[in-house]
Amino acid sequence: MSHGKQFTLYTNKKGPNGWKVAIVLEELGLAYEPVYLDFGKGEQKAPAHTKHNPNGRIPTLIDHANGDYTLWESDAILYYLVEKYDPEHKVSVADAGERFQVLQWLFFQASGQGPYFGQALWFKFYHSETLPSAQERYQKETKRVLGVLEGVLAKQDTLVGGKITIADLSFIPWNDMAINSILDIDVAAEYPVVTAWHKKLVERPAAKKVLEVRAAMNAPA
Structure with missing residues (x-):
């Protein structure tokens, strides 16, 4: 079977984790074909996808140039991409300790970020009943994670190596949701360092391109 693009990325229009993989693919100039699974129809759990990803979630990446090598779990995918396709260390580091x-x-x-932010989003918008205790717990955990980032980034510009790496880029989609919808606070006022760091990340051409695609795909009809 021939493939027009090197990679196939199984993802979802709204799910944050697929978009972070798209950002890193764009950063590295790698050609990929996104396949947007419809969660409403359960396509992520269908055999056509679970034959690649037994967990039945997104993202899943297939590298056709590497014998259809397949990976799932978004951060494992990010690490694979830079280990194999970033010899110039555009968004990675060379030093073993920094790796x-x-x-x-x-x-x-x-x-930390993904599960807590995800649960905060779920209990705020999607749960079948209002559970104040669950909302409070995950709002607090979301703020705790942002507090960790705020404290570290107050002392250094990026997370590792004095440069933007996949460590930073991995936080983009969920932080974007925290800033814009999850938290009922002025995030910029409470976490100014994180907000400035996030702004710097999303203004990178690769991230800007991907986030514009996401916004267009999720715009109200």
Whole structure:
């Protein structure tokens, strides 16, 4: 089977984690074909997708130039992309110690930011009943994660190596949601350093391009 693009990216129009992979693909100038799975129809759980990703979630990336090598879990995908396709270290680092620090932040994003921000969003907008205790818990956890980032970034411009890497880029989509919808506070006032860092990230050409596509796809009809 021939493929017009090097990568196939199974993703979703709204789900944050697929967009971060798209941002890094754009940063590295890698050609990819996005396949937007319809969650309402359960396409992410259908055999056509679970044969690639047994977890039935997004994103899933297939590298056709590498024997259809397949990966799921967004931050594992980011690390794969820079390890294999970023020899110039455009958004990665060369130093071994700093590479472990990149992993540290990717784990924090995956275990801290993603789940807590996601639950805050769910209990604020989508849960079938209003549960103030759950809303309070995840609002607090969202603020705690932002507080960690605020404290670190107050001392340094980026998370690792004095440059923008996948560690920073991995936080873009969920931070964008926290700033614009999840939290009922003035995020810019409470977390000015994080807000400035986020603004710098989303103004990068690759991120700007991807986020414009996301906005267009999710615009009201």
